[in-house]
Amino acid sequence: MGNGIEVLQERGFFKQCTDVDLLNRLLDEGGVRFYCGFDPTGPSLHAGHLIPLFAMAHLQKAGHKPIALIGGGTARIGDPSGKTEMRKMLTIKNIQENAEKMAEQIARFIDTDEGTMVDNAEWLAPLNYIQFLRDIGKHFSVNRMLSFETYKKRLETGLSFIEFNYQLLQSYDFLELNRRYGCTLQIGGDDQWGNIVAGMDLIRRVESREVVGLTFPLVTRADGKKMGKTEKGAVFLDPSMCSPYDFFQYWRNVPDNDVEKFLLLYTFLPARECWRLGNMRGQAINEAKEVLAYELTKIVHGTEEADRSREAARAAFSSRGDDLSGIPSIEMTSSEIAAGINVMDLFARTSLCSSKGEARRLVTQGGARINDRKIGEIEAMIDSSFVENGELLLRAGKKRYFRVIITG
């Protein structure tokens, strides 16, 4: 078994490292304490967080000890890295709620025994300003900070002092984790490079200890679309914000040229298998996409949901299978449907259309179907005669499905 670094390199997690030789020496010794931060600025982790989660899992499998740092303190500030605008301030209560949800989600990826989940609010919140400036602030050169790309960019659009301080806080986190847990490695997305290097420098100055930083490449899609974005927003890990079926479908529909890369990054399948699947061409690569979607959905939502999603997708798009239960649904009473409901009203009630105007457009343009029957008239009334097997299968366009289950 290797020290973990070759796994990361082989699978595409390796972008930059502050000192590869040192990293190798450290990892060879085994049991390295490493950390990665997650700021609880939203109610759920999303596709963009998957890379660090998988990286942590790989390193843990190689025998190292992860620390998932929840940025309950730093989230009160907002990291300007990679952003062009200031992030709006969140309430402390809000941040705490987010933090709890994120902790649960992170726990799906790493084994969280022995207190490997910490919140930096623990040491950042009680900080004394004057003391912090004396102890930590003196080690930072504004000139140097301004030379960083992230700040340069923000100088054009505006950078508040509070955001400018983010780097000091993240550096202090690294220092604190080094002191408390002997943490010697910080990993993160490449947009964190500046912050990681700053933390490394701080530890060298204050503790005279050498630590290492490693970043992952920022993942992009071959078609230039934003990673993890759907028409309705981000691909969240929280099933109430993005259903397992929709999550599955996002990965099932990834561009051909990304399949191999994503299999390596977002599944635990052996690299050899990823390459094999990624090499498929034409029609055949759909099989590889299904594997990608299935494996990832399984990790995030569990085997049962992954099975249901796959079955539903097969039933909807191919002749294989007939179990559509994995497709998102709402319920409607039989008396309600017996009375009849207008097509537009019906579609507008599902997540297929967000307004009646949108539903009208869908129907007018010929994209609305119920149980495979095209509905082109906006006045059309849907009643019991449309029901099959106790439900209505609504379809918008070629690949968006939704079920209306008739009850009572």
Place this chain on the structure above:
RNA sequence: GGGGAGGUUCCCGAGUGGCCAAAGGGGGCAGACUGUAAAUCUGUUGGCAACGCCUUCGAAGGUUCGAAUCCUUCUCUCCCCA
């Protein structure tokens, strides 16, 4: 603190009294093509009880028959000076 420039629909960005629900681009959605891919082409893109009505152009007032466009106050951002 002084001076200047600005805040427009999901985003960027036109519009400086009626022809403005607001150009253009991006994004989204739909149709054609196809492999539940990409690329391309076409249409469409505030809401609704829809030949009409309502809400939107930083916020609140005001002028006017009529304002995103004019005036007042407030607020936020950027730039220059201190």
